[in-house]
Amino acid sequence: MMLALEMYRSPAKYLAAKAVGGRIPGILTGPAAPLRLVTINEPKAERDGWARIRPILSGICGSDLGMVTGATKLYFSAVVSMPFVPGHEIVGELLDDCEDLPKGTRVVMDSVLTCAARGVEPCEGCVTGNTNRCDRITVGHVAPGLQTGFCRDTGGGWGNLMVAHRSQLYAVPDGMSDERAVLVEPLAGAVHAALRAKVEPGQSVLVSGAGAVGLFATLALRELTQAGRITVVAKHAKQRELARAFGASDVVAPDEVFRGVRRATGAFRLKQDFSGGEFLLGGVDVAVDAVGSKDSIDTVLRVTKAGGRVVLSGMPASGADLSPVWFRELEVTGTYASAREEPNGRPAFETALELAGRAPLDGIVGARYPLYRWREALDHAHSAGRLGTVKVAFDVRAS
Amino acid sequence: MGTSLVKFGKDTARDVKQVARGWRWGRRPQVPRSAEPYVIPKETTVFPTKWARTPAAIAVRDLIQKGPLNAVLNFEVSPQVSGLDSLLKLDGPAIIVANHSSHLDTPLLLLSLPDAMRRRTAFAAAADYFFDTWWRAAGSAIVFNTFPIERRGGKMSATPGDLLADGWNVVVFPEGTRSPDGWVQRFRMGAAYLAVEHDVPIIPVGIKGSFAAMPRGRGWPIPGRPAVHVRYGDPLRPAAGESARDFAPRIAAAVSALLDEESTTWYESRRRAAIGASPSQTGPEAARWRRVWESTRPMRSTDNRRRAWK
C-alpha cells in the first residue's frame, strides 16, 4: 500500500469548479478539487522493461492544474483513465534493475506512454521518432492515458511509488541536483518547442508568458537557435528578471506587447473599430504562446508578421480569433511534450539534461511541499507567478 | 465610499488649517519683510454700507436698538435728555453735531432721538477704526447705521452728502475722536462744510457726563448708574453766502453754549452767549490730571425719583 494523491471522476466538482472557479480561485484547490489523498495499492511492474520508481521530487505542471481546476477540455477525457495519480515531472530512484539501468539509479522520465511502453507494434509516429505523436495511447497492456500521470495503471509522481518503462527513462548524471533534474521534463518540452519553432538565424521571436513553460522556452530558444531579438511578455517582477537571465533581449508587460513588439520590429500598429482591439502589420517572425489563454493566443496571432509562425506551447483555450491566421497566412504550430528524435537528431531529453546541467536554474524550484499539504501546494502553484515562484514541487520522500 | 468621505474630510481639515495658520485668520495679515518695499499702499477700500439702510436692515436695527441696546443703556447709566422740542423745528434731514468723549455718546444720542428720526439717522464713523475689519464694520453698521468717513481730513468720502440727499440725518462728531480728558476739543470743519454744501441745518448737541461714565479706555460704564445729560439745541442754518470756515465756529459755540446751559441754566447761558462770554468748554490750561479732575466733577443729579427700595 502507498500514499498517493488520486484524481477521480466527479462531475459535481467539475461543474462547481467551472461555475465559480474564475471568481473564487480558492475553491479550485479547496472543496472543488477532484483530488484526494488516499492509501491505495501500489502499481505493479510485472512486464519486461518496466520497473518501479520511488519519486524524489515531482513537479506540478500547468496541465496538472488544468485537470484539477477543470480548465482542461473534455477533449482529453478520452485519453485518460480515471482514477489516476497525477505527476509526470519527476526525478526518482529505480527500485528495480531496469534493463541496463541498475537499481538505485536516479532517473527522469519522458512521460508519454508510447507504443514501446504499451507493447504494441510501433505506430507511424513512434517509427519516425516522433514519440509524442504516438497514436496508440489508449491501447496495449496499459490502461488508456496519454502520459504517465494520466493513466490508471502506472501511478504518478504524486504518489510514493510508480512504474515506468525503460523507453521512458533517462539516467541523471551524478552531481546534478534533484532540483535541477526535476526540471528536465519541462525543459525537454521547451527544447521540443524551440526546435519546432524553426527559428532562422537573426529572426525575431516573441514568447508570450513567463511561467515555467515560457521561461524554459526562452532558455531553449536562446541556447538552441540563433534567434535575434527575443521579446518576453512577463507580468511579474521576478519573471522579468528571470526572462532576462534566460536570454530575453527585452521584456514587456502584457499590456505593452503591441507597443514593445512594434518598436522592436518597426511594424505598423492598427486599431480596429469599436472593440479597441489592436494588431500589427509586420511584427515578429515567430511567436510562442506559453500561456494558452485566449488573450495570449489572440495577442501572439496579432503581433506575428505575415507568413510568420505561431507556436502554441501552452494548452490552448477556446475562443481565440483566427482572422490573422487566414489574413496574414500564419503558420500555426502545436508543440506537445517532446520527441525521442528531435530535428537535431537527438532525444529531447538528452538535450534537456545538458541544459539542466548548465543553465542558471538554481532556485527555480521555488517551493517544496509534502503530499499531505497538497492543497497549499496547488494553491501556491496556481498563483506561482505572483509569488515569484517558477516551479512548485512535491517532496514525495518527505511524505 | 465611507472611507473616502472620511479622507476627504481629513484632507479638507488639513488644507483649511494650513490656510488658516498661514494667513493668520482672525489676526492681521502680514507682509514678509523683504516684500515690504513692493507693497502697494492700500487703497482705502470703503466698506459698502448701503445694505445697512435697506428696509430689512432698518427693521433688524430697530429691534436691536429698542431691545437689548436700550435695556443695557438704561440699566447701566441714567440718561437725562432735554431740548428735544428743538427737533420739531426741522422740516428735513439735518446734521446732528455733538461733542464726543465716550463710546456712550453714540447710543445715547440715538436712543434719545424720537423713533421716527432715529430710524432715519446714520452715524459717520472713522474708517480707520470702525471699518478696518469686516466684522467690526458690519457690526457697527447694523447696530448704529454707521458709514465710513476719513477722519484725517482731506478727502471726505462721498457718502454723507448722498445720505443727506436721500433724506437721512447724519450724526457727526466734529472733534474726530473721543476727548482724552472730557473737555471739548477743536472742532473740525467737516460738519460745517457739509451743511453749507448741502444746505441742511445743524442740530447742536451737548453731551455731558459720558466721559465720567465711561472714559476712553473703559469697555463698560462705571458702576452706580451714572447720570449722563444730552441736550439738544435749536437748528443752526448757514446764512446766505456764509462759508464753512465762518460757519464752523458758530457750531462750536452752539455746542459750548449747550454744555454751559447744562451746568447752569438756559437763561444764564443765553445771556453769556449773547455777550460772547460763554465759558470755554475746552477746559483749563493745566496739567492733564486737573483737566480730568475738573471734567469729571460730579453733577447734581436731577433725578429725584426715589428708587423703590430706598
Added chain:
Amino acid sequence: MSRPGFVLEVDDRTPPLLVHNGEGFLLERFPQGTRVVYPPEALPPVRDVDEAIQNALLNPIDSEPLPELLRAGMRLTIAFDDISLPLPPMKKPDIRQRVIEAVLELAAQAGVDDVELISANALHRRLTPNELREIVGERVFRSFFPDGKLYNFDAEDRDNLTHLGQTRHGEDVEISKRAAESDLLVYVNVNLVAMDGGHKSTSIGLASYKSLKHHHNSHTMIHSRSFMDHKASKMHHSAWRMGEVLTSHVKVFQIETTLNNDIFGGPLEFLQKREWEWSIKDQASFLATKRGLDVAPAKLRHKIFTDTRSNYGLTGINAGAIEPVHEKTIEAVHRQHLVEVQGQSDVAIMGVPFVGPYNVNSVMNPILAACMGLGYYFNSYRGNPVVRKDGAVILYHPVDYEFSQLHHPSYVDFFEEVLSESTDPATIEAKFEKQYAEDPWYIHLYRTSYAYHGVHPFYMWYWISHALDHCGDIVWVGANRKTVERMGFRSASTLSDALEMVSHSVGRSPSITYLHNPPHLLADVR
C-alpha cells in the same frame, strides 16, 4: 500699474507659498531664508491691438512697409507658430489670428492670389483642424483650409522640402519648399519666452530632421546656456547661421508679438498673486479649487486644466527684418520676465505645472515633465544657472506613468526601451536616435496622425542634458517613485525628505532658491 519681479526672502511672516504640482498645486512652507523669485506682474497691455498691428505692418524696422512688398501675381506664404505657444493657450481671438487677418487684408488689397498658410510645427505634432481654427480664426480657416492652403508643415515630405545650402559650419539648411520658393515669407510669431522667435521661427519651425539635427543634439544642447539667451545658446547660434542662409534666398517679413504675464484669471487669479496679498476670497478660491481637484476624477481634473485659456495682453508687436525685430522683442520679453537674482544657490526648487509646450490638449508624460522642469525652468536664466554647479534641484510633479498614444507614441518606447538602458544623452543619441528618427511607423503617425516625430523624445532628453550635467542631485517631491527612478532621478515624499536626501552634497543648511513660476520668469543671475 505692474510691479517688478523681486526676490523674496522667506521669514517668519511669510505665509506658505504656492507650488504648482502637475494638475494641481499645493502650499509649501519653505525653510526660513529661502529665496523666492517672483516674476514681474503683468505689464499693462497695448490698448488698441488693431492699431498696434497696423502700425507695425506699415512702419516696419529695416524693411519696406508690408503693402509695398505685396503685389498681384506674387507667391505669398504666411507661416505661424504652432500650438506649443502660448502656454496655456490664449483666449480667443488669438493674437496670431489678428495679425494674420491684418496681413491678409493688405494682401487682398494688393490683389495677391497665391497665398498659403503653414503652421511651423517642425517635428511637433500636426494640429487638428479645430486647433488650426483656434489659432487663425474662423474667417481665415474657412477661406484657406478647404483648399488645402492652410496646413501643417511636414518635415518628412521629401517632395516638398528644399535644400537651400549649407552654413559656413557645414550645417544643412533644408526647409519647406513652398516657403523657400515664395516671393515673400511672412512669419507670425508669439514670443512667450526669450527662447522663441528670431531665426528660430523660420530656420527651425519650417526645417526638416536633416536640418534640425545639426543643433538639436546632445552636444549643442548641453552647451546652450541658456536657451533663454540666444546670444549664449549654441542652438540659437546655429539657427542664426541657418537664418543667414535662409534670408539670402527668401525675403522674410518677420512679425513678432509679445504677451504679458496675465495668465490666470477668474477664480484662479490667486495663482498669479503674491501669497501674502491673498484676500479672503483668494484663500477661499484656493481651498475650493484644491479640494475640488482632489475629489475630481482624474479625467475631469484633466479636462479642467486642458480647457484653461489665458487672457494675455499684448505688450508689443514689431515687424520687419528678423534680427532688429527680435532685439525689440527680447527687450519686451525681458521687461516682463526678467528678475535680478544675486548669486547662485545650493538648491533650486521648481514646481512643474500642468502644461508644457508639447502637451497642449494632451497629457504631460514623465519625459515632458522632466523637460518642463529641467529643460524649460532650469534654463530660465540669463548669465548663470540659479543653482550652483553640482548643486541640487528639487522638483514638484506627480510624474505619473501616463502617456498619450495619440500624441506621444515614441515617448512610451523611449521611456520603456531607451531609458531602461541608459539616461546619458550622448549614449542615447549614439545608440538609439537614428532608429527612432527613421522608424517608419513614427514617421507615418507624424505625417498622418497627430503624433510627435519619433525623434522628439530625444530632443526632450537633450534639452535636459545641461541640467543633468550641471546638477549633482535631482529629486522629485511627491512623484511616482518608479517612473522617476527610470529617468535616473530620485523621489521624496516631502520637501524636508528631499532636502535630507540632498544634504550629503549641499550640506544641512543649504541656500535655497524657489522659482515661483508660472507666470513665466527669467532669472538674471549675477
